[in-house]
Amino acid sequence: MWKPSRSGTPAAIVLADEGPRYHQTPIIPDDPTNPNSPSPPNFPTTSAPFIYSTPPTLRPPLLDQSSSETGATARAGTSPSTELTNRRRRRRSISSEGEVGDQPSDLTNIGESLQNEAGSSRSLSERPPSRKRRRFMSERMRLDPDSSTSNGSRHQSNGSTHSSLHKGLYSTTTNGHSSPPLGTSSLFRNGSSSTIPIAKAPSFFGHDREEVTRLIIQGLTDLGYHASADRLSQESGYEVESPTVAAFRYAVLQGDWREAESLLFGSLPVEDGGGVSVSNGESRHYEGLKFADGADQDELKFCLREQKYLELLEQGDLSNALQVLRHELTPLHQDIGKLHKLSSLIVCRHEDLKTNAKWDGARGRSRRLLLQELSKSISPSVMIPEHRLAVLLNQLKQNQISKCLYHNSSTSPSLFSDHMCDRGQFPLRTVLELSHNAGEVWFVAFSHNGHRLATSGQDSAVIIYDTSTFHVRFTLRAHTSHVAYVTWSPDDSKLITCSHDFKARVWDSETGRCILTIDRHTEPVTTAAWAPDGETFVTGSLGRQSQLCLWHLNGRSAYSWQTDYRIQDCAISPDGQRLVTISPNMQIFVYNFVTREEEYSILLKTKMTSLSISRDSRYMLINMTDNEVQLIDIETAEIVRRFLGQKQGDFVIRSSFGGADENLIISGSEDSKVYIWHKENGTLIETLEGHLTGCVNGVAWNPANPCMFASAGDDRKVRM
DSSP, rough: BOOTTEEEEEEEOOOOOOOOOOOOOOOOOSSOOTTTOOOOOOOOSSSSOOOOOOOOOOOOOOOOOHHHHHHHHHHTSSOOOHHHHHHHHOOOOOOTTOOOOOOOOHHHHHHHHHHHTTOOOOOOGGSOOOOOOOOOHHSSSOTTTTOOOOOOOOOOETTTOOHHHHTTSSOOOOTHHHHHHHHHEEEETTTTEEEEEEOOSSSETEHHHHHHHHHHHHHHHHOOHHHOOHHHOHHHHHOOOOOOHHHHHHHHTTTTTHHHHHHHHHHHGOOOOOOOOTTTTTEEEEEEOOOOOOOHHHHHHHHHHHHHHHHHHHTTTTHHHHHHHHIIIIGGOOOHHHHHHHHGGGSSSSHHHHHHHHHHOOTTTHHHHHHHHHHHHHHHTTTTOTTTTHHHHHHHHHHHHHHTTTTOOOOOOOOOSOOOGGGGGGGSSSSOOOOOSSSSSSEEEEEEEESEEEEEESOOOEEEOOOOEEEEEEOOOOOOEEEEEEOOOOSSSEEEEEETSEEEEETTTTTTTTEEEOOOOSOOOEEEEEEEEEEEEEEEEESSOOEEEEEEEEEEEOOOOOSSSSSSSEEETTSSEEEEOTTSSSEEEEEETOOOOEEEEEEEEEEEEEEETTTTTEEEEETTTEEEEEEEETTTTOOEEEEEOOOSSSSOEEEEEETTTTTTTEOOOOTTTEEEEEEOOOOOOEEEOOOOOOOOEEEEEEETTTTTTEEEEESEEEOO
């Protein structure tokens, strides 16, 4: 800041054309009206912004001798006072304590020095750097933190731009690989700000400054704040991703497979037949992107070329598709089975291509899904995974939920405070007993909307309750023996009941009328499962023939699996991709429900009694007869977690997912108690007593009310 000298001596001033010559930074100029400003390339909008870099060879134009003389002549005919005032307004702030008009003698002397300097015949390029001039800048031109905004100041408000001197503080390295040695901190006052250079620590509360900044830039872009993201990128000197990564992303999304491979794996110089244009239309050698540890480059090539092959088939270009198959895919020696399946697509009908390939075409999401898959093998420091900040925030919430034993809310935790649920809000005591069953109650099931509750058991009746009043809505009496299983259709309009009378019946839940009877089983029907479309369903029995069958609602058999084992229980994943069964001989079988083929089986060391699948189709929950409940990943067949404590050995005991987001596991037990665990850490949260004698055979959590669950016991009671 300029201040008048108290001794009357004119203060030292650095003029606009005397200051140190800063190289123009490779950042888009703040002033969009500047005709010399380079225009950014027209890349598509992606999850990460493309930051255009001006070539570092550009320099501010230097004045030649003739221009200096012309400028001197012009200044000689101009009022010193006016000329000085204009220059001061461009270069520095004027304190409220000392205005220009307060120092007439100083201005006269300074005006003379300006005229003398203007007459100099030397150009700027001939002047050697002055150590004294730099010292004046550092000692006398320091910004006053207490200065207020005024005309001629370098304060910014309402979107004003930085001066060229301020831009000199920004780092000229980009692509997110280095940070500027000096930072800037803006103090905002009533809409204006003054920029104060400060030293920036290399870390941000223990986190890498570059990583945090790049994640924030990406997050701002995901939120739609593109101008703020560009501003932060300019101020910090970091980019979310380099131009090469942006070009690779663009090539994949546009289907330019040759360009995508060159950018990903590297290219040869132009004279060797290669070359990739990454900026300004220049072809040059590029070494490719940095891969993550353990990345298989041949597998990445196979993924790219597979997409290329499928798109050629979609276009009907069979000749080029065959060339890709023979000369680009086959030499990679990847999955032979997959290669054979791809080759079979050549002879399939065009309208069957997408169905047979399980692919939605070039106009679908296939390219974006391919990009997501490829990004997993590229170093995250080079190509940040999409929506990374949102993923981290979600992991933070899930971590807090996993540590909250009594979490039972569908509301997402706030980021502003640590999350902890109150035990008093958890359903810990019996509030209602239902005693309409005439015998032991073996099974309970809520409808998907939570409005109905079905119970069944030792007697042949099935009772339907309205959960708003718990009045009996229907009593279904058609079976002649025990009813061991009940399941609601996806839209809750129908109900299947399975009985030891070798029959399964389908009921209209609105009228209580039986609309279909399946009587082709030769042994007790133990289980049933609805397909997601609600038009077909599967039944399983303990018989030696037709143990596992798929039926239409008109009673026609759609498919029968040829199995050599009896069916204890079965379930279809909500996404309709898999059918899982368990047998009394300690085996789990997993089928592809679309193709009807068996995918794998698991042989365990103990018997199982019940099976259920999570709403996200990721996990199966198995009750074991050795006092254990197991959570198994359906995709990997690995045991994720074991839940211990309940008693089980001789009888069929059922468990279920529970809680607002299925973050709880609940199970009955042979000791008349109900056990509840936390799904994420396996902690036994509560052991609830309520049933008087015998086993607690089944449990169910209301999917619409996280504070309600039901248990069925040998004491002929259903407790809420």
